[in-house]
Amino acid sequence: MKALFETLEPGARDWQLASAIDASRLPSHVAIIMDGNGRWAGQRSLPRAAGHMAGIDAVRDVVETCARLDLGYLTLYAFSVENWKRPRPEVETLWRLLRIYVGRELPRLMNNNIRLNAIGRWDVLPERAREDLAGAISKTAANTGLQLTLALNYGGRAELADAFNRIAAEMRAAGSDEPIDEDRISRALYTSGMPDPDLLIRTSGEMRISNFLLWQIAYAELYVTDVLWPDFRRRHLLEAIVQYQKRDRRFGGLTRDGKAAEELVGAAAPIE
Ligand code: FPP
Numbered sequence: 001m002k003a004l005f006e007t008l009e010p011g012a013r014d015w016q017l018a019s020a021i022d023a024s025r026l027p028s029h030v031a032i033i034m035d036g037n038g039r040w041a042g043q044r045s046l047p048r049a050a051g052h053m054a055g056i057d058a059v060r061d062v063v064e065t066c067a068r069l070d071l072g073y074l075t076l077y078a079f080s081v082e083n084w085k086r087p088r089p090e091v092e093t094l095w096r097l098l099r100i101y102v103g104r105e106l107p108r109l110m111n112n113n114i115r116l117n118a119i120g121r122w123d124v125l126p127e128r129a130r131e132d133l134a135g136a137i138s139k140t141a142a143n144t145g146l147q148l149t150l151a152l153n154y155g156g157r158a159e160l161a162d163a164f165n166r167i168a169a170e171m172r173a174a175g176s177d178e179p180i181d182e183d184r185i186s187r188a189l190y191t192s193g194m195p196d197p198d199l200l201i202r203t204s205g206e207m208r209i210s211n212f213l214l215w216q217i218a219y220a221e222l223y224v225t226d227v228l229w230p231d232f233r234r235r236h237l238l239e240a241i242v243q244y245q246k247r248d249r250r251f252g253g254l255t256r257d258g259k260a261a262e263e264l265v266g267a268a269a270p271i272e
Helices: 013-019 037-043 048-069 081-085 088-111 127-139 156-174 182-188 234-246 258-267
Strands: 029-033 073-080 115-119 147-154 199-202 221-224
Touching: 013 234, 029 234, 037 048, 048 073, 048 088, 048 234, 073 081, 073 088, 081 088, 081 147, 088 127, 088 147, 115 127, 147 156, 156 182, 199 234, 221 234
Parallel strands: 029 073, 029 199, 073 147, 115 147, 199 221
Antiparallel strands: none
């Protein structure tokens, strides 16, 4: 978190929020449903594209803050499999913005040691968007700091279907009929190798999951804010983390501290 404090003014609101965060209990993975771009634009009598454009400033601010906080993983829901239902010009705007984001932000990603990644069926993206994205993923591949994952043409059910088909193909090839366990499913997901999100943030007040990381958010803490995505900044992210650290995460057990729960279980008299 040292790099974050370097950018904060002592005594200012963001500094107070950052000071309230326990660096030893940061979420290792934050996932965000970025919602409200259209409403933000509508409130200003602007076209929806202007809301998406303004959303890029929020992305930049949040990505840099996560890197300075020393978070491990940030996953952003940028385009769902359902978003193809939007008018074609809006969909094209989103792909244009992706190219703008990747092109403009690459130096900043490199300076902040951020590794770019993408999940979803992004092989069907328009060619130039796909190429720009693949280029940036490869240029940042050796970075060792924050992993920034963009969910593009992503759907949680589609991801599970892809995983099950992959496992079925592997089992057919091996002539195996062994039971499939949770670990095997996790390893077949797009997010294989990443920790599950600890904190899922949704902007603009909607109380929905919208087919995002359905398997992975089993024990995530949910944080919904009324702030529209284009207005979301460092302060809002820090507020979300402060709230997250006040939650009692029990993972189905009884205590805040998982180790203590194990000790309790160990100390209990065996059930005859
Ligand atoms: C939801 O708002 C937002 C999206 C479908 C797209 C998110 C895209 C961006 C933030 C910009 C590009 C991002 C990257 C990473 C390049 P909405 O349009 O559904 O808003 P509404 O619910 O108010 O209509």
